[in-house]
Amino acid sequence: MTNDQTPGPHDDDVQGDAAGRDERDGTGNDAEVPARPTTRPTEVQPAAAPADDEPSSSTSASPGAGPRLVPWTHRPTTSEGAAGSTAASSGHAGATGAGTGTGAGAAAATADAGDDDDEPERRRMRPAVVLAVVGGAAVVAVVLGTVLAFTDGSPLASGAPATTTEPASTTSTSARPSTPTVSATPTPTATPSETPRAATPPPQEAVEAPYVTSVAAGTVVAEADVRSPKGSISFHYRVVAVGDGTFSTEWSGYTSTLPVTVQAAFFEIAPSVGDGLTSSGDGVALLGGATTSPTSGSALLPIGQPSYLGTLVVSTAEASADVPVEIATGKVLAVAPVRWSVPAKSTNIAPADSGVATFAEGTVTATTPSGAPKRYLVAPGDLTDVVAQRFGISVAALIYLNQGLQVLDAEQHLYEGTTLLLDPDSL
Numbered sequence: 001m002t003n004d005q006t007p008g009p010h011d012d013d014v015q016g017d018a019a020g021r022d023e024r025d026g027t028g029n030d031a032e033v034p035a036r037p038t039t040r041p042t043e044v045q046p047a048a049a050p051a052d053d054e055p056s057s058s059t060s061a062s063p064g065a066g067p068r069l070v071p072w073t074h075r076p077t078t079s080e081g082a083a084g085s086t087a088a089s090s091g092h093a094g095a096t097g098a099g100t101g102t103g104a105g106a107a108a109a110t111a112d113a114g115d116d117d118d119e120p121e122r123r124r125m126r127p128a129v130v131l132a133v134v135g136g137a138a139v140v141a142v143v144l145g146t147v148l149a150f151t152d153g154s155p156l157a158s159g160a161p162a163t164t165t166e167p168a169s170t171t172s173t174s175a176r177p178s179t180p181t182v183s184a185t186p187t188p189t190a191t192p193s194e195t196p197r198a199a200t201p202p203p204q205e206a207v208e209a210p211y212v213t214s215v216a217a218g219t220v221v222a223e224a225d226v227r228s229p230k231g232s233i234s235f236h237y238r239v240v241a242v243g244d245g246t247f248s249t250e251w252s253g254y255t256s257t258l259p260v261t262v263q264a265a266f267f268e269i270a271p272s273v274g275d276g277l278t279s280s281g282d283g284v285a286l287l288g289g290a291t292t293s294p295t296s297g298s299a300l301l302p303i304g305q306p307s308y309l310g311t312l313v314v315s316t317a318e319a320s321a322d323v324p325v326e327i328a329t330g331k332v333l334a335v336a337p338v339r340w341s342v343p344a345k346s347t348n349i350a351p352a353d354s355g356v357a358t359f360a361e362g363t364v365t366a367t368t369p370s371g372a373p374k375r376y377l378v379a380p381g382d383l384t385d386v387v388a389q390r391f392g393i394s395v396a397a398l399i400y401l402n403q404g405l406q407v408l409d410a411e412q413h414l415y416e417g418t419t420l421l422l423d424p425d426s427l
Contacts, residue, residue, distance in 0.1 A: 196406040199384050201395040210397040212424045213346035214304075217243025221306070221342045226264070226314060228334040229273060232257045233314060235287065237264070239340075245304045245427065247283075252296040254287050260327050262287045263317035266301070266309035266338065275332045277315055282306070286317060304427035307340040347424040349401065351391040359386035365419065374423040384412040391422055401427065 215221065223238035235254035239247050249264075256262055265281030283301035303309070314334040316327055327333065353364055353373045362379040373391060384407055388398045399405055401421050407414055414420075421427075 196408065197412075199395070199399050199405040199407045199412055201399065202385060207394045207396065208348060210349050210394065210400040210424075211347060212304075212349065212400075212427050214243060214245040215241035215247075215343055215345065217241055219343065221247065222338050222340050224312075224336060224338065226312060226334055226336045228314065233262055233287075233333060237285075237312065239301060239306065239338075242300075247301040247303065247306055248298050249283050249285050249301050250296070250298040251285065251287065253294040254296065255292055255294055256288070256290050257292075258316075258327055258333070259290055259323060260319040260329075261289045261317040262314060262333065264312055264314050266306065267311045267313050268309055270311035270335055270337070271313060271332050273332050273335060274326060277313070277330045277332060281313060282309055287314075305342060305345075305423075305425060307342050308426070310338055312336045312338050345425050345427070349393055349397045349424040351393050351422040351424075354390055354392065357386060357390050359383040360390040362387070364422075368423050368425070372423065374421070374426065376420040376422055378414045378416055378418040378420065380416045382414045382416075384414055387414065387420070393422075 219241040221239050221241060223236075225234070225236050227234045233254075233256045235251045237249060237251040239249055242248055249266075251264070263284055263286050265284045267281045271277065282303060283299060283306075285297065285299035287297070288295055312335075313332060314336075316329050316331050316333060319327060319329045325331075351373050360379075360382055362382055363377045364373045364375070365377050366374040368374050376387070376391070378387075384398065384405075385395050388395045391398075398420065401424060405420075
């Protein structure tokens with residue numbers, strides 16, 4: 001059999017051994033030579049290597065060349081040893097017919113051929129080995145990732161006890177409490193819109209609560225007889241304190257010859273007889289229609305201090321369409337001045353004007369007989385607390401004198417054009 005592969009080191013050894021046997025006995029049949037071991041640390045190699053393309057079966061050592069020791073370079077493998085053993089067995093079987101020496105040489109040649117045939121197989125096995133290594137690495141990566149995921153990303157040291165953040169309970173089925181969410185810091189509100197709101201005293205203001213005593217119940221503060229210019233209407237009236245800060249108008253002896261319904265009310269500005277009224281006035285009292293029998297009655301005058309109402313006006317409340325125009329609805333039938341005698345009220349509010357100031361630049365529009373400020377007209381930009389300071393009273397007193405006072409925004413700007421009452425006796 002022709003071997004066109006490059007001879008290996010053991011091929012030369014086989015050939016050297018065969019040549020040696022030929023020198024001893026010339027035929028190779030005189031004595032039985034034992035088979036060469038296939039694996040050893042060193043081998044004898046001829047000094048001169050055979051030509052590359054010579055067949056291994058016809059290669060012989062150069063005469064006179066001595067053997068030399070070289071390191072073992074051929075990889076000993078199990079398959080190689082097995083092949084050598086198989087070849088030796090085959091050679092031993094062949095010695096039955098052709099001689100022992102010939103069988104040993106054939107076995108050595110067969111072993112070398114087996115080594116050459118294993119090289120392609122190893123080349124074919126290399127991709128499979130690479131795939132196996134890559135697949136193993138992938139499996140290791142998956143296992144390692146799973147371990148890290150279940151250990152919160154902190155790998156465990158070898159031999160270290162496994163720690164867990166979960167309670168060591170196997171019977172609880174309740175859900176784990178969620179982490180409380182921290183609320184965001186509240187965003188500050190924008191500039192307050194200019195909407196009305198009730199005026200309030202500042203929290204730091206600690207003064208005596210303002211008060212104004214009421215006129216004692218049953219006190220008569222005004223009284224007089226009323227008669228129209230032609231005497232068609234006549235009656236007697238009086239204004240009496242109720243005791244709760246209000247008054248009541250009482251009349252008696254009312255008679256009328258006019259075919260209309262008559263009423264009486266108090267006015268600050270006196271009209272003239274025959275004028276048409278544009279407002280109904282304060283404390284309207286419905287006296288009645290035409291009657292010759294005297295009647296009486298009363299009506300509420302819901303004003304704390306009515307002394308500014310200087311006139312009692314009698315007018316037509318209702319009339320038919322065929323009456324003269326002079327007594328038609330809304331026409332003034334009689335006018336009577338009112339002389340008030342309202343007693344002074346007891347109070348702890350005593351306003352006094354200290355002059356114009358920033359944020360209190362309004363004007364005093366009326367004063368009391370003693371010269372104290374009575375009414376104040378609000379200017380643009382006036383503030384409740386500054387206006388109170390200007391007149392020497394507390395914000396609570398200013399609000400007490402002006403029930404239901406409306407202001408703007410948190411700084412309590414007063415409405416421009418508003419008239420404030422400053423006289424406690426006018427309540």
